[in-house]
Amino acid sequence: MAQSLAHVALVVRDYDEAIAWFSEKLGFELLADEYQAEQDKRWVLVAPPGSPPGGTSLLLARAATPEQAAFVGDQAGGRVFLFLRTDDFDRDHAAMLARGVTFVRPPVAQPYGKVAVFLDLYGNRWDLVQFSAAPAPSPAGRA
Structure with missing residues (x-):
């Protein structure tokens, strides 16, 4: 299947x-x-x-x-809701900052990759994440 x-x-x-x-x-x-x-x-x-x-x-x-x-902007009860994967974290983080995207957690290196949390236009939380090449634990525990 x-x-x-x-x-x-x-x-x-x-x-x-x-x-x-x-x-x-x-x-x-x-x-x-x-x-x-x-x-x-x-x-x-x-x-x-x-x-x-x-x-x-x-x-x-x-x-x-x-x-x-009532759920606009709070679809996940304040947790990270969606995960935007990138192949170049630094490029996309800089471009998003330049376009006025609000980041509520700065970039950090985690065992699974580099990640920062941003808000969409309604306040839903997203991860911008570049996963490391090697298999790593799921980021689900950090959201």
């Missing part, structure tokens, strides 16, 4: 502000932006630059109810 994650839903306040932030601040590519009239919503997919075709992408899902809106 072969399985993989296709999309991860990220609840957002507004489609266009989220598309702008992910494309301008993180350099993500807009893969799809299609209006679905029967549900009065948009199917919006973004992915990091250099992602393989058919790789995991973010589904930007606009909050449609007050209950959903």
Whole structure:
């Protein structure tokens, strides 16, 4: 059996502000932006630059109810929610700082690689991480 994650839903306040932030601040590519009239919503997919075709992408899902809106910016209860893997930590960290991305934990070297925690436009915590070449323990315990 072969399985993989296709999309991860990220609840957002507004489609266009989220598309702008992910494309301008993180350099993500807009893969799809299609209006679905029967549900009065948009199917919006973004992915990091250099992602393989058919790789995991973010589904930007606009909050449609007050209950959903309550989770915008707090999808993981204050823990790191998503992990952005890079092949050049220093390059991407510097570019993100230059674009105004807020880092709440500075870069540190861990047994599994180099990592820093940043916030998305709503306050969700992300890791920017460059994993070491050698197999290492999972970073899950540090989030």
